[in-house]
Amino acid sequence: MKLSKVLIGVAGTLVILTATGYWYVFILGAPQLDPPQEQTNSELKFQLKTFNSQAMGTQRQYGVILPPGYDKNLQQRYPVIFLLHGGHDDARAYVDKYAVFNVLHELYKSKKLPPSIVITPDGNDQRGSSPLFDPDYYDGSHGKVGTLIGSELVQLVKSRYRTLESPKFWALGGLSSGGWGAFNIGLRYLQNFNILFSHSGYFTDNSGPQNSPQQIVQQLPIQDRKQLRVYLDAGKSDRNLLASTQAFHETLDKLGIENVFYAFPGGHGLSGPDVGWNYFHKHLKDSLSFVGEQFKKGRVSR
Numbered sequence: 203m204k205l206s207k208v209l210i211g212v213a214g215t216l217v218i219l220t221a222t223g224y225w226y227v228f229i230l231g232a233p234q235l236d237p238p239q240e241q242t243n244s245e246l247k248f249q250l251k252t253f254n255s256q257a258m259g260t261q262r263q264y265g266v267i268l269p270p271g272y273d274k275n276l277q278q279r280y281p282v283i284f285l286l287h288g289g290h291d292d293a294r295a296y297v298d299k300y301a302v303f304n305v306l307h308e309l310y311k312s313k314k315l316p317p318s319i320v321i322t323p324d325g326n327d328q329r330g331s332s333p334l335f336d337p338d339y340y341d342g343s344h345g346k347v348g349t350l351i352g353s354e355l356v357q358l359v360k361s362r363y364r365t366l367e368s369p370k371f372w373a374l375g376g377l378s379s380g381g382w383g384a385f386n387i388g389l390r391y392l393q394n395f396n397i398l399f400s401h402s403g404y405f406t407d408n409s410g411p412q413n414s415p416q417q418i419v420q421q422l423p424i425q426d427r428k429q430l431r432v433y434l435d436a437g438k439s440d441r442n443l444l445a446s447t448q449a450f451h452e453t454l455d456k457l458g459i460e461n462v463f464y465a466f467p468g469g470h471g472l473s474g475p476d477v478g479w480n481y482f483h484k485h486l487k488d489s490l491s492f493v494g495e496q497f498k499k500g501r502v503s504r
Contacts, residue, residue, distance in 0.1 A: 234299065234472060234473065234478045234479040234480070235472050235473040236473050236474070236475075236480070237299065237301075237479050237480070238300065238301040238304070238479055238480055238483040238484075239301065240301045240303050240304055241304060244270070244303060244306075244307040245270050246267055246268075246270070246303050246306060246307060247267070247268070248265055248266075248267055248294075248297045248303075249265065249266050249267075249268075250263055250264075250265050250293060250294065251263065251264055251265070251266055251362075253358055255350055255354060256354065257345075257346040257347075257349040257350040257353075257354045258328070258345050258346060258347070258350055259345075262323075262324060262350065263292075263293045263324045264293055264321055264322060264323045264324060264355060265293040265294060265296070265297065265321070265322035265323075266319065266320065266321055266322075266363070267297075267302070267303075267306065267319075267320040267322075268319060268363070269310070269317030269318055269319060270310060270317055271317065272317075272319075272364075276364075278364065279364045279365060279366045280316075280317060280318055280319045280363075280364060280365060280366060281316060281318045281319070281365075281366050281371035281372065281373070281497045281500075282318065282319045282320075282321065282359060282363075282365050282366070282371065282372045282373070283318050283319070283320045283321065283372075283373045283374075283375070283490070283493060284321045284322075284323060284351065284355075284372075284373070284374045284375070284384075284395070285302070285320065285321070285322050285375060285376060285380075286323065286325050286339070286351070286374070286375065286376030286377075286380030286381075286383045286384050287322070287324075287325055287337075287376065287377070287380050288336070288376070288377050288378030288379045288380045288381075289331075289332075289333070289335065289336040289337065289378060289379050290331050290332060290333045291331070291380075292324050292326065292331060293322045293323060293324040294322070295322070296322050297322075299479045299482075300377075300479055300482050300483045300486065301479075301483050302320070302483075302486065304483070305483065305486045305487050305490060306320065306490075308487065309487065309490055309491060309494060314490075314491045314494045314495075315490050315491065315493065315494035315497070316494060316497050316498065316501075318497070319359070319363050319365060321355070321359055323350070323351050323355055325337045325339060325347060325351065325376075325380065325383060327342075327344035327345040327347050328344045328345040329344050336378075336379035336382075337379060337380075337383065338409070339351070339379070339380075339382065339383025339384075339386050339387055339413075340383075340386055340387070340409070340412075340413045342409070342413075347383075347387075348386070348387050348390065351374075351383075351387050352387040352388070352390060352391035352394065352395075353391060353394070356372075356391070356394045368500065369392065369393060369394050369395055369396040369429070370396045370397075370429070370496070370497075370500035371497055371500055372394055372395045372396065372397070373395065373396075373397035373398070373399065373493045373496070373497075374387065374388040374395040374397070374398055374399075375397075375398060375399030375400060375401075375433070375489055375493075376399075376400065376401070376403065377400075377401040377402065377403070377482045378401070378402055378403060378443075378470065379403070379404075380403070381399075381400030381401055381402065381403020381404070382400070382403045382404045382405065382407060382415070384398055384399065384400055384403070385398055385400060385403070385405065385415035385418075385419075385450075386407070386413050386414075386415055386418070389415055389418045389419055389422065390418070392422075392426050392429060392430065396429050396430060396431060396496075397431045397432075397433075397493055397496050398430065398431070398432050398433075399432065399433035399434070399489040399492065399493065400433070400434055400435070400447065401435055401436075401481075401482055401485055401486070401489065402435070402436045402437050402440045402443045402444075402447070402469055402470065402481070402482075403436075403443065403446075403447065404442070404443055404446040404447075405446050405447065405449070405450040406446060415450065416446075416449065416450055416453060419450075419453060419454065419457065419459070420453065420457065422457075427457055427458060427459050430459050430460070431460050431461070431492075431496045432454060432459060432460065432461035432462070433461070433462055433488070433489045433492040433493070434447050434450065434451055434461060434462065434463040434464070435447070435463070435464040435465070435466055435485050435488065435489070436448070436464075436465055436466075436469070437465075437466055437467070437468045437469020437470065437476070437481055438465050438466065438467055438468070438469065439467075439468055439469035439470070439471070439477075440469035440470055443469070443470075444465060444469075447463065448463070448465075451463035462492060464485075464488065466481070466484075466485060468480075468481045469481060
């Protein structure tokens, strides 16, 4: 009798733990236990916009953060930064999770990044968002996400906002699977983006070499290689992602493509100053400082 009660108690505990785990991962999306906090009172605002996408055959969303003074300096045109989210994220992730306002405010104040139009696309494919898979950042059976971001959204942004036209003033980057997506899309659309960056991303995809930047970059014409500027980082705890990023960096060096690569403490995870959302928040300052350097060089050389 006592044994039966013990077994029933153990079974009940397992059911509760399983239900709690399901709720935490699948309902809440495994939120960070100690997320970065937005502490800056700035004039930056996030707007969620919609448009009808021919590429995806449905209405889509993107977020936009306009630079300070955008509504006052009506003759000024601005560089553009696309930020791609990772798995089980959406167009709001950089604001809701990664405290991007703090990053932008600090970089604008220090003049490490010129005032820019920041776009956060919803990169999810027709399957929607799930902790079970990453978005397909390419044109495939789950939708034409590559065309959506690499071409369609670029033209929409140019039509809706005062952008600089040259691809040397357009940057595309992301975190985790968004880092992979930035290169998988960006390397196909160098006429739109000359600056690419990745935080703990990967460069060989399970879908094959056709969606693996490690392979795609080696097929680029020499002239395209000369235009490309790349920032890479990976967390030391993300061993596989670090190895993939390191290998891609070595390939870029062999091809003579200008790039920087950093291995930082931490990586993916749920808690810690160098972990998860905190990792991406911290190192957005590094990637966007690099982007700022390239924007400044472009202004000098145009």
